[in-house]
Amino acid sequence: MTNITVTHAPSGLVPAEVVRSARISPNFVRVTLGGDDLRRFEGKGFDQWFRLALPVDDGAALERLPQRVDTRGYLKYLMLPKATRPVIRNYTVRQFRPEVGELDIDFVVHGTEGVAGPWSASAEPGERVAFIDQGCGWKPVPADSYLLAADETGLPAIAGILRDLPRDAVGHAVIELSDAADAQETDAPVGVTVHWVVRDPRARPGALALATAQSLALVGTPYVFAVGESALATGLRRWAVGERGIPKQNVTFCGYWKLGVAH
C-alpha cells in the first residue's frame, strides 16, 4: 500500500555495472554502480528510487526490458520469456556522485529468501544490471515539522531526506534496526532528532518504529513520511490521519515490503 506518485524520468532504462561492493555493517551491503549510461541519470536527492533489474542468467535479456514501467511497459516485461526475464525489485539511491559517475545502493541482506537481497551479498565487479528512475516519494508540502519513520529498508530513504531537508527543519526521524551496529552517520538538520531503535528478534519488523513514532510530540501541522514493512507504513498513516487529524496530503506512506510475501 502506498500513496507515492511514480515519476517516469526521461533517462528510461539505464544499463549499469557493478563497480564494487562492500559489507558496510552486519546486515547491509553497499553496491556501487557505474558506467557511461549513468551520465543520463538525473539525481534528485531525498528518497529517489528506481526499479532495479537483475539478470537471472547471462544478462542478455536486460536490453529487451521496457523503457518505462507503466501498464504498457509492464505488459512488455511480462511477455519476455520467463526463464530469462530479469527480476525487478525497488531500491533507493543512497548516494549519487555525478562527478565520478557512481551510484550507491544500500541493500538489506535478509537471508536466503528472495532475489535482490541474496544477489547483493555476492555481487561482483563487472556484473551487469539496469534500472529505471521512478523519482521521489518525498513531496515538498508546507509543514511546521517532520515525522519520519522506517525500518532498515527505509534507512537509505530517511538518510537521503535528512541530508536534503532545509537546515532549519525541526522534528523527529525514527529508524528501526535488527542490530544497533547497522546504524549510519546521518547529516540531519540540528532541529531533527534521530532515534535509532533496535527491535527484539521475536517482534514483527516495524512495530517498534510505529510505537516510537506515535509517542513523540509533534509541532504544529507536520509532514509524516512512513516507509518499511507494510504494517508500519499503513499503521502510521492511519494513526496520523485518523487519530491526529493530519491532512492526507501531509502524509506519504509506502509499504516497501510485506512480511512473508515475495514481490
Ligand SMILES: Cc1cc2nc3c(=O)[nH]c(=O)nc-3n(C[C@H](O)[C@H](O)[C@H](O)COP(=O)(O)OP(=O)(O)OC[C@H]3O[C@@H](n4cnc5c(N)ncnc54)[C@H](O)[C@@H]3O)c2cc1C
Ligand atoms: C520505493 C522503495 C524503495 C526501497 N529501497 C530499498 C533500499 O534502498 N534498500 C533495501 O534493502 N530495500 C529497499 N526496498 C525494499 C525492497 O524492495 C524489498 O525488501 C524487496 O522485497 C527485496 O527483494 P528480494 O528479492 O530480496 O525479496 P522478495 O523476493 O521480494 O521477498 C522474499 C521474502 O523475503 C522477505 N523480505 C523481503 N525484504 C525483506 C527484508 N528487508 N527483511 C526481511 N525479509 C524480507 C519477503 O517478505 C519474502 O518472504 C525498497 C522498496 C521500495 C518500494
